[in-house]
Amino acid sequence: MHMHQHEVIIVGAGGAGLMAALYASEGGADVAVVSKLYPTRSHTGAAQGGIGAALGNIDEDQPIYHAYDTIKGGDYLTDQNAAKVLAEEAIDSVIELERYGLPFDRTPEMRISQRRFGGHTRNFGEELVHRACHAADRTGHMILQTLYQQCIKKKVNFFDEFQVVDLIVNDGKTAGVVAVDLATGEFHIFHGKAVLFATGGWGRCWSVTSNAHSLTGDGAAIALRRGVPMEDMEFFQFHPTGIYRMGILITEGVRGEGGVLLNDKGERFMEKYAPSVKDLASRDVVSRAIYDEVANGRGINGKTYVHLDIRPATVNHYFEQEGSDKRIDDNYVESKLPDILDFCRTYLGVDPVKEPMPVQPTAHYAMGGIPTNVNAEVVIDENNTVMPGLYAAGETACVSAHGANRLGTNSLVDLVVFGRRGGMKMAEYVKGVDWTPLPDDAGKEVEAEFKRIRNGKGSSKPYELRDAMQKTMNDNVGVYRTDDTMKKAVDELKQLRESYYNDITIDDQGYKFNTDLMEAWELGCMLQLAEVTAQSALLRTESRGAHSRDDFPDRDDDNWMVHTLAYQTGAEKESDYRVTADKPVDLSLWEDEKAQGLPDDKQKFKPKPRVY
Numbered sequence: 262m263h264m265h266q267h268e269v270i271i272v273g274a275g276g277a278g279l280m281a282a283l284y285a286s287e288g289g290a291d292v293a294v295v296s297k298l299y300p301t302r303s304h305t306g307a308a309q310g311g312i313g314a315a316l317g318n319i320d321e322d323q324p325i326y327h328a329y330d331t332i333k334g335g336d337y338l339t340d341q342n343a344a345k346v347l348a349e350e351a352i353d354s355v356i357e358l359e360r361y362g363l364p365f366d367r368t369p370e371m372r373i374s375q376r377r378f379g380g381h382t383r384n385f386g387e388e389l390v391h392r393a394c395h396a397a398d399r400t401g402h403m404i405l406q407t408l409y410q411q412c413i414k415k416k417v418n419f420f421d422e423f424q425v426v427d428l429i430v431n432d433g434k435t436a437g438v439v440a441v442d443l444a445t446g447e448f449h450i451f452h453g454k455a456v457l458f459a460t461g462g463w464g465r466c467w468s469v470t471s472n473a474h475s476l477t478g479d480g481a482a483i484a485l486r487r488g489v490p491m492e493d494m495e496f497f498q499f500h501p502t503g504i505y506r507m508g509i510l511i512t513e514g515v516r517g518e519g520g521v522l523l524n525d526k527g528e529r530f531m532e533k534y535a536p537s538v539k540d541l542a543s544r545d546v547v548s549r550a551i552y553d554e555v556a557n558g559r560g561i562n563g564k565t566y567v568h569l570d571i572r573p574a575t576v577n578h579y580f581e582q583e584g585s586d587k588r589i590d591d592n593y594v595e596s597k598l599p600d601i602l603d604f605c606r607t608y609l610g611v612d613p614v615k616e617p618m619p620v621q622p623t624a625h626y627a628m629g630g631i632p633t634n635v636n637a638e639v640v641i642d643e644n645n646t647v648m649p650g651l652y653a654a655g656e657t658a659c660v661s662a663h664g665a666n667r668l669g670t671n672s673l674v675d676l677v678v679f680g681r682r683g684g685m686k687m688a689e690y691v692k693g694v695d696w697t698p699l700p701d702d703a704g705k706e707v708e709a710e711f712k713r714i715r716n717g718k719g720s721s722k723p724y725e726l727r728d729a730m731q732k733t734m735n736d737n738v739g740v741y742r743t744d745d746t747m748k749k750a751v752d753e754l755k756q757l758r759e760s761y762y763n764d765i766t767i768d769d770q771g772y773k774f775n776t777d778l779m780e781a782w783e784l785g786c787m788l789q790l791a792e793v794t795a796q797s798a799l800l801r802t803e804s805r806g807a808h809s810r811d812d813f814p815d816r817d818d819d820n821w822m823v824h825t826l827a828y829q830t831g832a833e834k835e836s837d838y839r840v841t842a843d844k845p846v847d848l849s850l851w852e853d854e855k856a857q858g859l860p861d862d863k864q865k866f867k868p869k870p871r872v873y
């Protein structure tokens with residue numbers, strides 16, 4: 262095996278990985294970023310709508326309002342200390358990105374332009390606020406390019422197109438990772454003092470998803486196999502507006518600019534479901550509303566989609582009805598949403614300035630994942646015990662700043678805020694510790710697993726198993742769930758796992774860029790995460806945030822104001838999962854308010870009934 266040694270090893274080169282790399286190297290550490298994709302192809306580059314920060318450039322705003330929205334949006338499962346950090350540090354982070362050269366859109370006064378987004382309000386829910394800082398509808402692309410340039414300037418070492426397939430742990434301490442060089446198929450060991458996973462989400466577990474092909478949850482699955490529990494896996498966000506059947510995302514920014522959702526009768530149905538914030542209710546609410554409209558026969562032409570309308574005539578009609586002076590025209594739409602118009606024209610042959618867009622909910626974002634504290638240190642139990650040398654940030658991590666449902670624009674904030682904290686913490690950590698020696702058999706186990714997949718003589722092709730997994734997740738662990746559907750999913754996933762370990766075969770026996778082999782390995786990761794999602798969802802007998810059960814429609818704060826942790830028990834082949842529900846939610850903001858002796862109605866952060 263090829264050997265490398267760097268103090269800090271960062272797995273993943275999206276926004277979280279690059280921000281961590283930047284700060285770890287600024288802190289004086291020797292840093293290597295190992296990424297299966299070329300960095301600027303990471304999914305962060307697909308983020309469209311914006312990054313939230315209470316800059317108050319358009320209307321009055323404060324971090325505490327941002328924290329409140331984040332907690333309420335998360336249906337009170339959000340760790341309040343994490344929401345506070347996120348909201349407070351968002352401001353600096355955005356300004357820092359601007360100083361690095363990020364070309365944000367501007368207001369006429371040349372301040373960073375901000376737009377409205379679902380669930381973002383002023384003065385504790387009083388009215389919608391402009392908080393999403395954006396560069397047209399290419400905000401993530403600009404963040405990724407900006408951070409990559411800075412990393413190159415700082416001489417961070419990049420190992421592009423190296424796929425990490427295992428974590429090396431010695432005596433409970435992190436010692437490095439094992440990776441496959443995709444160009445040659447050879448194994449490499451990266452010996453490190455600290456490892457940070459920033460491998461993104463796992464939307465590819467579902468058949469209709471906004472997520473790129475590469476989002477297969479590798480980092481989370483690897484951590485799970487090495488004894489790290491997965492937190493709050495039952496919460497997976499469905500974004501309400503994916504392109505019908507394709508899942509490609511239509512940013513919430515469309516509704517932020519005034520776009521409305523209409524059913525087959527031409528009704529603006531969100532008025533019924535969320536009378537005050539309407540189309541800009543949080544994503545779980547809008548996804549369920551679309552689902553209900555469709556279930557009640559009001560999908561367009563009886564099909565499973567509704568219309569999203571950004572035609573200036575429609576938008577101006579509703580602005581007028583709401584007493585707003587704002588008016589938009591075709592040029593405005595073209596300048597604010599160029600990529601969206603391009604997607605629709607290219608993939609659908611629909612021109613959004615002339616026709617409405619067909620949309621349906623699409624699997625979008627993992628709220629759960631590798632549990633961490635606010636310094637991106639991985640914790641391995643309900644007491645927040647830190648695993649020495651292991652870190653996680655970005656979508657693969659669960660801080661948990663997003664609780665049961667993430668607000669739009671808060672993921673990009675999460676990447677830069679917690680990526681930065683992780684980078685700083687690692688730089689400090691590696692200065693004070695010795696190298697953990699590599700165990701003699703480092704890498705051997707995963708090498709054997711690759712041999713097994715390569716030489717499999719069974720009858721199941723990985724893509725067949727993958728299709729079956731995605732279908733069962735969409736049908737049974739989707740926007741709505743019941744005990745029956747989830748049990749069905751667990752049974753099917755167990756059968757698929759059985760075939761995966763005992764009956765698999767691939768076509769390509771080569772070594773160079775063997776995507777057949779790598780995708781088969783990735784399927785193993787997704788099968789695990791899918792099963793953990795279904796098992797965690799089964800345990801939680803309530804509806805909260807993105808987890809909506811027909812059989813338990815209400816939120817149950819008495820019994821379920823807790824995070825779940827799912828542990829793998831046994832080897833992967835036979836693995837079962839033990840899901841616990843003992844990890845307390847941090848309620849420190851509410852407790853702070855209480856300590857100040859404020860009257861009940863001032864206790865803003867206390868769980869409240871769900872009214873939209």
Ligand SMILES: Cc1cc2nc3c(=O)[nH]c(=O)nc-3n(C[C@H](O)[C@H](O)[C@H](O)COP(=O)(O)OP(=O)(O)OC[C@H]3O[C@@H](n4cnc5c(N)ncnc54)[C@H](O)[C@@H]3O)c2cc1C
Pocket residue numbers: 272273274275276277278295296297298299300303304305306307308309310311312400401423424425426459460461462471472473475479480510512625626654655656657669670671672673674676
């Ligand atoms: C279409 C779309 C639009 C979005 N719009 C917004 C938005 O407007 N605002 C917002 O806040 N959020 C948005 N989100 C969510 C947000 O973009 C993501 O949650 C976020 O970008 C994830 O960043 P990340 O750094 O965690 O991972 P990613 O950017 O997904 O990067 C993952 C990295 O991990 C690497 N990797 C993965 N597995 C391995 C492995 N085994 N070995 C080595 N490397 C590996 C990849 O190469 C990649 O570099 C959007 C998401 C999508 C899909």
